[in-house]
Amino acid sequence: MNNNIKLVLSHRPERALRLRRQLMAIYSYLLLWAGTVVGVEIAAFDPRTPHLLIFGSLFAANLVVFALVRSGFTERFKDPSLTMVQMFAGIVVITLLLYYARELRGALLSLYLIMMTFGVFSLDRRQQIVMAASAQLSFTVLLVYEWVQLPLTQILALSLSQWGVLALILAWFVYMGGYIHNLQQRFRAQRESLRQAHDRLASIAIRDELTDLFNRRHFLERLEEELSRTDREHIPLHIAVVDLDHFKSINDTYGHPAGDEVLKRFAALASQCLRRSDVLARYGGEEFVVLFPQSDHADCEAAMTRLKEKFAEQRYDFDPSLRITLSCGLAGHHWGESALAFIERADQALYQAKAAGRDTLRSSCARAPVSGASASGYPCRPN
């Protein structure tokens, strides 16, 4: 598959993304802390700025959130990243820094915007408005506090213009942020429907529509894979070809939908009876094939006999007295034998089963067994 499509369809685990976002937040706080320390050193900040206390508490809170996200505890919440909680903490810290900032306050208002960017991807427009309003309210509380506590040191025009600029920028940000969030949601939905379409196509390519078993093409691919493995590692490989007996007469007597029901019943029963490692496929019409990797002949024969008996016990709504049987040809692979020759031998065994009166199983043995064993070394039953 094209690498770009793979990238678009790949499911990066959501929790890993959340943890990455968490690391981004920690990185941002570290930068901010470094900036604050420098600011204090060069007297751009009040020398009494309790940066250790502020950032120490922030990191402790972050650590708790990190642990909760990592443990999966937050998965039960609508927002497992606790984005809004973290943004509220950010707003408090930024407002504290603005309190201690001197001439830098105007420039540092942009920190609210940096904090808002964390919500762009995970918060919808309404939640972004709540965060913007919280930032504005927090800054308002700071201004009011300063006017009440230190009225003589405040310049009304400056405070009002800073307040107004922040309000305008936050309003613009909420508009843009909402737009980006919607775009991202649309992209996500498209990616999801693309992934579903891809899964569906992949399934159509390998499955039979009526029975949902593997189709002939996929079976032959799997057979080639198993053959190269079996030749390389000298492990046993068997194939069984199954044909439902007198199937045409079921269609003719009860109609095509009844025939379809029988095919589906066989598929469901065989899927139940056989091992997960066995490859079961619809080879065409009312013919099915089973590939048994790493099973010996006796096991395969026992499995197919069991399936044959169970299938004959099935009852059908369209005629509860009807007994439908199957015939089966089984073959063990001989070293170096081609896929076609292998299937052909199983087919020959099936032909013999049909000729012997149906409702029976026959095994194939292409080469003369050497001292009671086939060329592959597995016991080969006489027909």
Ligand SMILES: Nc1nc2c(ncn2[C@@H]2O[C@H](COP(=O)(O)OP(=O)(O)OP(=O)(O)O)[C@@H](O)[C@H]2O)c(=O)[nH]1
């Ligand atoms: N209902 C249904 N019938 C199908 C489907 N595919 C093939 N068939 C029918 O399967 C029947 C196969 O009949 P035959 O090949 O004559 O074999 P049979 O009647 O089973 O006879 P024996 O194999 O000799 O026991 C044909 O009538 C096909 O039309 C399918 O998907 N649904």
